[in-house]
Amino acid sequence: MPPINNLFRPFFAQNTRLLRQPFSTPRRAEIMTTQVAFAAAAVGIGAYVYMRSGATAAPATSATGASSDTTKPYFSGFGFRTLKLHSSEVVNHNTKKLRFELPDPNQSSGLTLSSALLTVSFPPTNGRWTPVIRPYTPTNPLDEPGFVELTVKLYPDGKQSGYLHSLKPGDIISCLRIPEYVWQPNKHDHVALIAGGAGITPMYQLIQGILANPEDNTRITLVWGVNGDRDIFLKKEFAELQSKYPGRFRAEYVVSQPEAGSTYRKGYVNGKVLEELGLGANEAKNKSIKVMICGPPAMEKALKGGKGPFANKTGVLHELGYKPDQIYSF
Numbered sequence: 001m002p003p004i005n006n007l008f009r010p011f012f013a014q015n016t017r018l019l020r021q022p023f024s025t026p027r028r029a030e031i032m033t034t035q036v037a038f039a040a041a042a043v044g045i046g047a048y049v050y051m052r053s054g055a056t057a058a059p060a061t062s063a064t065g066a067s068s069d070t071t072k073p074y075f076s077g078f079g080f081r082t083l084k085l086h087s088s089e090v091v092n093h094n095t096k097k098l099r100f101e102l103p104d105p106n107q108s109s110g111l112t113l114s115s116a117l118l119t120v121s122f123p124p125t126n127g128r129w130t131p132v133i134r135p136y137t138p139t140n141p142l143d144e145p146g147f148v149e150l151t152v153k154l155y156p157d158g159k160q161s162g163y164l165h166s167l168k169p170g171d172i173i174s175c176l177r178i179p180e181y182v183w184q185p186n187k188h189d190h191v192a193l194i195a196g197g198a199g200i201t202p203m204y205q206l207i208q209g210i211l212a213n214p215e216d217n218t219r220i221t222l223v224w225g226v227n228g229d230r231d232i233f234l235k236k237e238f239a240e241l242q243s244k245y246p247g248r249f250r251a252e253y254v255v256s257q258p259e260a261g262s263t264y265r266k267g268y269v270n271g272k273v274l275e276e277l278g279l280g281a282n283e284a285k286n287k288s289i290k291v292m293i294c295g296p297p298a299m300e301k302a303l304k305g306g307k308g309p310f311a312n313k314t315g316v317l318h319e320l321g322y323k324p325d326q327i328y329s330f
C-alpha cells in the first residue's frame with residue numbers, strides 16, 4: 001500500500017478502495033486497523049489541542065481540507081488544511097527548512113503570534129497504520145503572504161521528522177493550526193527566551209513578530225543552548241536583528257560540546273549562566289520579566305522543576321526568583 005501522506009483525503013480514498021474489495025477477513029482486519037487509526041488520530045488530536053489551547057478550540061471532528069476561498073486567511077476557522085511543499089533547504093547537518101505554499105500567492109496564513117501547526121501522518125509501522133501527530137512552529141514572518149515555512153530537526157529514527165525530511169516539492173501534508181502563547185505587546189518590559197536545540201523555532205517566531213511591530217517595545221534576551229557549534233543555524237539572522245534593534249534584542253549562545261577554538265560560552269544553560277547574563281528575576285531592571293522556555297525534557301526539568309502542580313516551584317528559575325506565573329513553557 002502506498003504511504004498515506006495526507007490525513008483525510010487519501011485516508012478516505014484508501015477506505016473507499018478497500019470497501020470495494022471482497023470483504024474477506026484480512027480485508028476486514030485492514031479496514032478495522034485503518035478505522036482504529038482514524039479514531040486514534042481524532043482522539044489524539046482533540047486531546048492535544050484541548051491541552052495546549054486551554055480548551056479555547058473545539059476538538060477536531062472533521063476535515064475541511066484546503067479552503068477554496070482565497071480572500072480569507074488560509075487558517076481562518078478551525079479544521080485541517082493541506083499544504084503543498086514548494087521547496088526545501090538544508091540548513092545544517094540535521095535540519096531542513098521546508099517552504100509550503102498557500103493556494104494563492106497573495107493569501108495570508110492568518111496565523112497569530114504565537115502559533116504552531118499540528119501535523120499528522122500515517123507512516124506504516126510494523127505493517128500497521130498508526131497516526132503520528134507532532135507540532136511544528138512556522139518560522140517565516142507570520143504576515144508573509146503565500147507561504148508557511150517549517151524548520152525541522154531530524155531525530156534518529158524520528159517518525160515525523162523523518163517523514164517531513166523525506167518530502168519532495170509538490171508533496172502535500174495535512175495540518176491543524178494550534179494557538180500557542182497569545183502574545184500581547186508591552187505586557188512585559190523584558191522577555192527571556194530560553195531555547196534548547198530545535199526549541200529555537202517558537203522563539204524565532206516570537207522574536208520576528210515582536211520586533212516587526214513598531215508599537216511593541218519589549219526587550220528580548222535569547223539564550224540558545226545547543227550541543228555543538230554546528231547546531232547554530234540562525235546566527236546571521238540574529239546578528240542582523242541585533243544590529244537593527246540595538247538595546248532591544250540580544251542573542252547568547254551556550255554550547256555543551258564546543259569545537260576546539262570555539263568562541264561560544266561553554267556548558268549548559270544553568271543558574272550561573274542566566275545570572276551572568278543579567279536574567280535573575282530579582283534584579284531591579286527585570287521587575288516585569290517573563291521567561292519562556294522550549295527545549296528537550298531534561299533542560300525543561302532543570303529549569304522549571306517537576307511537572308503538573310510541582311511545575312515552576314523548584315528548579316533553576318525558581319532559585320533565580322521567578323514566580324510560577326512568570327514562566328511559560330512551549
Ligand SMILES: Cc1cc2nc3c(=O)[nH]c(=O)nc-3n(C[C@H](O)[C@H](O)[C@H](O)COP(=O)(O)OP(=O)(O)OC[C@H]3O[C@@H](n4cnc5c(N)ncnc54)[C@H](O)[C@@H]3O)c2cc1C
Nearest residue numbers: 134135136137151152153155157158159160161198201296
Ligand atoms: C509546541 C511545539 C513546537 C515544536 N516545533 C518544532 C519545530 O518547529 N521544529 C522541530 O524540529 N521540532 C519541533 N517540535 C518537536 C516536534 O514536535 C517533534 O517532537 C520532533 O520532531 C520529534 O518527533 P519525531 O516523530 O521525529 O520523533 P520520535 O519518533 O517521536 O522520536 C525519535 C527519537 O528522537 C527522540 N526525541 C524526540 N523528540 C526529542 C526532543 N525534543 N529532544 C530530544 N530527543 C527527542 C526520541 O526520544 C526518540 O529516541 C515542537 C514541539 C512542540 C511541543
